[in-house]
Amino acid sequence: MKSARRENARWLAAGTWAVVLGLATAGCWFSGRPGESPSHAGDATADRVTAGRVCRSALPRGMELSCGTYGFGDLRYVCAAGRHEGARCERTSQVTVRNPGRALVYVTYLAGARPGVREEGPRQAVEPGGETTLRPGAGRLLFDITLRGTDAGPSRLEVVGVR
Secondary structure (H helix, E strand, C coil): CCCHHHHHHHHHHHHHHHHHHHHHHHHEEEECCCCCCCCCCCCCCCCECCCCCEEEECCCCCCEEECHHHHHCECCEECCCCCCCCCCCEECCCEEEECCCCCCEEEEEEEECCCCCCEECCCEEECCCCEEEECCCCCCEEEEEEEECCCCCCEEEEEEEEC
16 A cells, blocks of 8 residues: 555655746747747758857756757857858857846856767856857867856847857
């Protein structure tokens, strides 16, 4: 016979996961470049990081958001705007981001020498209106940029430049 205490613990665990998933879903949304529709049908570079891409989060303090997944797109390679089909893209050497919001945000990057190897870069505070440049280092792939806000309101990062 199951104990009531064990059954209550299961429901509590299930409820906790439901809340976490609900917060993640409600706190994250995608925003492309200004003036673009979210549907980039037929655009092969739509999922590439470019200037103007935005990452937004309303997650509570202490939770990080993957901007590579929710807003910036693929960070590993940067492609020239007028590249011809079949032309290779280059590894991203740096991404400059700006905090257009009203609250302090914290950013960091994940990079590695090859897929499967992930190393976290230093966490940097970005004041409202401030910019920072994230550099994964020579020979390393930039896999992600994470955004962590404070309790002062929604957090935003905008890509200002990519090389």
